[in-house]
Amino acid sequence: MRPRARRWAVALAMGIGGVVPTQDVIAMGTEAASGEQLIAAPASPSSPWALRVPRAGAVVFQGLASFDDAGVGNHFVLYPAPNVIGLVAAMVTHGALVESAKKENRERIQAASDAILAPYKAVLDGFSHEDLLRRALRKLPTGTIVNLVAYDSEPATDSVVDVAPAFSLTPDQRAIVLNIAITIGRRSVVDPAQFRSDVRIVSNTADTADPKTFWNANDGEKLKDLSALLVAESLEIVFRAAAGGTPSNLAQERTVRFMEGSAERIERAQVLENKCGRLLIRNLRGLLMSVPATVPSGERAPALAECAVKTAVTN
Amino acid sequence: MKSSNLTGLSALLLFLTGCATTIPQAPVAFSESSLRAEPGRIGVGMTALPKIETQLPGAFCLLCIAAARAANSALSSHAETLSYENLLDIKQDVANLLTKKGATVAVIGEELKVDELPDFSTKTPGFARKDFSQWAAKYKIDKVLVIDITSLGFVRTYSAYFPTSDPKSHFNGLGYIVNLKSNAYEWYHPVSIVKATDQNWDEPPKFPGLTNAYFQALELGKDSFLRPFASGIVSPAGAVPTDALARSVARDSTAVAK
Numbered sequence: 001m002r003p004r005a006r007r008w009a010v011a012l013a014m015g016i017g018g019v020v021p022t023q024d025v026i027a028m029g030t031e032a033a034s035g036e037q038l039i040a041a042p043a044s045p046s047s048p049w050a051l052r053v054p055r056a057g058a059v060v061f062q063g064l065a066s067f068d069d070a071g072v073g074n075h076f077v078l079y080p081a082p083n084v085i086g087l088v089a090a091m092v093t094h095g096a097l098v099e100s101a102k103k104e105n106r107e108r109i110q111a112a113s114d115a116i117l118a119p120y121k122a123v124l125d126g127f128s129h130e131d132l133l134r135r136a137l138r139k140l141p142t143g144t145i146v147n148l149v150a151y152d153s154e155p156a157t158d159s160v161v162d163v164a165p166a167f168s169l170t171p172d173q174r175a176i177v178l179n180i181a182i183t184i185g186r187r188s189v190v191d192p193a194q195f196r197s198d199v200r201i202v203s204n205t206a207d208t209a210d211p212k213t214f215w216n217a218n219d220g221e222k223l224k225d226l227s228a229l230l231v232a233e234s235l236e237i238v239f240r241a242a243a244g245g246t247p248s249n250l251a252q253e254r255t256v257r258f259m260e261g262s263a264e265r266i267e268r269a270q271v272l273e274n275k276c277g278r279l280l281i282r283n284l285r286g287l288l289m290s291v292p293a294t295v296p297s298g299e300r301a302p303a304l305a306e307c308a309v310k311t312a313v314t315n
Numbered sequence: 316m317k318s319s320n321l322t323g324l325s326a327l328l329l330f331l332t333g334c335a336t337t338i339p340q341a342p343v344a345f346s347e348s349s350l351r352a353e354p355g356r357i358g359v360g361m362t363a364l365p366k367i368e369t370q371l372p373g374a375f376c377l378l379c380i381a382a383a384r385a386a387n388s389a390l391s392s393h394a395e396t397l398s399y400e401n402l403l404d405i406k407q408d409v410a411n412l413l414t415k416k417g418a419t420v421a422v423i424g425e426e427l428k429v430d431e432l433p434d435f436s437t438k439t440p441g442f443a444r445k446d447f448s449q450w451a452a453k454y455k456i457d458k459v460l461v462i463d464i465t466s467l468g469f470v471r472t473y474s475a476y477f478p479t480s481d482p483k484s485h486f487n488g489l490g491y492i493v494n495l496k497s498n499a500y501e502w503y504h505p506v507s508i509v510k511a512t513d514q515n516w517d518e519p520p521k522f523p524g525l526t527n528a529y530f531q532a533l534e535l536g537k538d539s540f541l542r543p544f545a546s547g548i549v550s551p552a553g554a555v556p557t558d559a560l561a562r563s564v565a566r567d568s569t570a571v572a573k
Contacts, residue, residue: 073479095477102479266531267531284523285518
């Protein structure tokens with residue numbers, strides 16, 4: 001991240017009150033290790049900023065798909081080759097057919113995964129980005145001054161945050177995964193001092209045997225509330241990352257296990273933080289991920305009240 | 316139909332029928348009762364680990380193979396840089412789990428060379444193809460548990476010149492216990508893991524998505540060998556809570572594998 005952008009992002013991070021970067025996170029930064037001062041100056045906690053509503057109106061939800069079985073097999077093909085032109089034509093046709101079959105195969109897998117959303121259609125159809133972001137802002141620390149602005153309107157503040165969230169429901173319908181791109185910039189969308197980060201948040205697993213009733217109750221309040229909580233958590237993570245610089249290479253890459261709904265997931269990553277029943281990790285692509293930490297049987301899961309940072313607990 | 320055609324067809328059928336008489340070995344579930352029935356000493360060992368490489372099945376013709384290799388050269392080069400991590404620890408982890416069940420276990424340090432054993436006289440399902448009896452004296456054991464990881468790395472299927480799938484990581488292997496008195500299988504457990512990337516795979520030179528998939532397959536493959544011993548009698552496809560497995564092999568409490 002450019003120094004100018006970082007100074008500015010730090011000021012923004014300080015501006016959301018309770019989301020001041022912790023010493024732990026700063027100490028893990030490579031630049032912190034080299035002795036660079038990351039937090040240039042304390043900023044006013046009342047610095048206002050704007051969260052811009054994405055252009056698309058409806059919140060994006062899909063079923064979480066696995067492409068482990070994707071592919072169309074390895075069939076043996078004999079090309080008819082009456083001459084060179086015929087051979088080339090046969091090969092081109094074969095290539096086009098294979099590509100088409102692969103695309104159809106992936107689309108079929110995704111469509112099958114999306115089918116689990118059918119019981120929630122009424123709730124999701126009425127869940128707008130504006131509603132999502134309003135709820136998310138209410139979950140940020142108190143004292144945060146944020147203006148929610150429409151995509152095509154001019155923010156009154158100099159600091160603007162753009163988000164592109166996309167949610168997935170796990171196959172067992174007991175957890176939600178948020179993939180979100182967050183850009184912190186100034187009012188001008190062409191400002192080169194933008195800080196951009198992609199984040200994935202995996203919610204804790206809902207303690208329910210009947211997810212349809214659970215999520216749809218009270219006009220989908222729990223589904224909407226959890227979605228907003230995931231967005232709020234992602235904003236908090238990105239502001240801290242922006243303030244702390246690039247997280248370090250000091251943490252060794254490890255194979256991390258966590259629950260995604262009732263299924264165990266494995267990710268090769270650096271573990272940046274482990275607290276309040278959540279792991280903050282950076283995967284091999286550099287994606288920041290907040291995932292549930294496995295609590296060994298017989299141990300008590302930490303209560304929300306014990307944690308300074310809210311966690312994505314649904315139950 | 317002419318008689319010469321009938322003769323040819325009969326010969327072909329006889330040939331094909333002859334090929335089909337080799338019955339594949341079906342999985343044999345591990346049973347704790349086998350430990351109690353014949354308590355003896357169990358040797359646990361592994362064969363040599365395979366090279367981590369990229370396989371391109373389906374590219375049959377010579378030109379297809381050349382084209383497929385050229386198209387995947389960056390991935391092949393990257394595969395060679397990946398590590399086995401703690402894959403060799405499986406035999407010690409299995410030994411620990413068997414010891415917890417009351418078995419007397421000896422970990423065999425050297426690589427097991429199954430191919431060098433003589434063939435067993437009987438080709439019946441339920442019995443090993445190789446004659447393992449000489450290992451009783453060599454390692455002073457009554458049974459041997461072999462972990463044979465046969466292929467590891469990436470796989471991308473082809474149809475002639477064209478890929479029919481994105482590259483995926485894969486882990487294939489076989490675990491089995493042979494009673495050295497009878498040469499019978501007391502556990503036979505094929506393992507086949509395939510993991511795709513969650514997003515785009517084509518990210519040279521480090522291929523982070525596929526590298527992640529590789530370590531996923533590695534971890535799931537290791538679990539597949541350990542799971543049957545983690546909680547009593549479990550079929551090859553049986554599910555065991557992962558935290559129980561993690562505790563059994565003494566992973567740390569944050570579920571972060573070593």
